[in-house]
Amino acid sequence: MTTYIPYLTIPHEVFSNAAASVLLPIALGTGVGFSTRPSQTQNTYRLMKQPPLRPPPQVFGPVWTLLYGLMGYAAHRAVTAGLNPLTSTVGGVQTAKHAATLYTIQLGLNLAWMPLFFGLRKPVAALADIAGLVGINGYLTYLFFQLDEVAGWLYVPYMAWLGFATYLNAGVGVMNNWRITDDDLLKRKNV
Template sequence: MTTYIPQITIPHQVFANAAASVLLPIALGTGVGFSTRPSKTQDTYRLMKQPPLRPPPQVFGPAWTTLYGLMGYAAHRAITAGLNPLTSSVEGVRDAKHAATLYTVQLGLNLAWMPLFFGMRKPVAALVDIVALLGLNSYLTYQFFQMDTVAGWCFVPYVAWLSFATYLNTGVGYMNNWRITDEDLLKKRNE
C-alpha cells in the first residue's frame, strides 16, 4: 500500500473541482508538448525507424488531450467519492488519499516521458519511465474501480494507450539500436 504524502500530492481543492481536475493534466501535458518543440518532435518521429502499427504524428495531440481529460475526470470522481465523509469509511478516505498521491506521481512520470524520449533522446530511460507508468496506472485503475466505477472505466483507455505506447517505445528503441541522435537522424534523412 502506498502512503499519502501531502507535500507531493495535488491539493484536494483541485480534485474537488471537476473543471480544475480535468484542465490541470491537459494544461500540463500541453505545456510539456510545446516545450519539446512540436515541429522538431514530428520531424524526429518521422525520421526514426518505426515498428508496425505506428500512428501518424497528428494522432498524438488529440489522443493525449482526450486521455488527459479522462484521467482528470477519473481522479475527480474517485478521489471526491473516497473523501466524502458521508459515504466513505475511514479506510475509504485513507485509500482516496493514497490514490491522490499515486495519481500525482503518475502524472509526473507521464510528463517526464516526452522530455526523456524526444528532448534528451534517451529511449531506454523513457522505456523505464513508461513501464513504471504503466504498472502504476494499472494499480491506480484498480483503486479507482474500488472508489467509483465510472472513474475506473475512465482510466481503462489510458492504460490501453500506455500499453500501446510502451510497444512503440520498445520498437523504436530496438529498431534504432537504442540511439536517437541528430547524426543518425541526418543519415536517415539523406538516405
C-alpha cells in the first residue's frame, strides 16, 4: 500500500466538498488543454498517422470533461466515506488517506500526458506516463470500491477510457515510428 503524503496530497477540504472535488480536475484539465493550444493540437492530431477506431478530435474535450467530473466525484465519495468515523470500516481511514495521495499522483500524471504527447511530441514518454496511469488507477479503483461501491463504479469509465487512450497512444507511436516532428507533419500536410 502507498504512503499517505500530506504535503503531496490534495487537501481534505477539497475532497470533502463535492463541487470543489468535481471542479478541480475539470479546471486543471481545461487549463492544460488550453495551454497546449487546442487548434494546434487538433491539427497535429489530424496530421499524425492514426490507428483504426480513432475518434474525431472534437470528441476528446467533452469526454475528458465528463471523465474529470466523474473522477472528482468518485474521489469525493471515496475519501469522505473512508474518513467518516460513523460509516468507515476498520482500516477505512488509512485506506482513504492512501487513496487521496494516489488520486493526487494520478491526477498529476494525467495532466502531464497532453504536454508530453502534443507539446513535446514524445509518444514514448507519453506511453510510459499512461502506463503508470493505468496501473495506479487500477489500484485506485480497487481502493475506491473498498471505500464506497458507487465511487468504484464511477471510476470504471475512466479506466475504460485509459485503456482506449493507451491503445491510441501506442498505435500513433508505432504508425509514426515513435516520432512526431514538424517536418513529418508538414510532409503529410502537403501531400
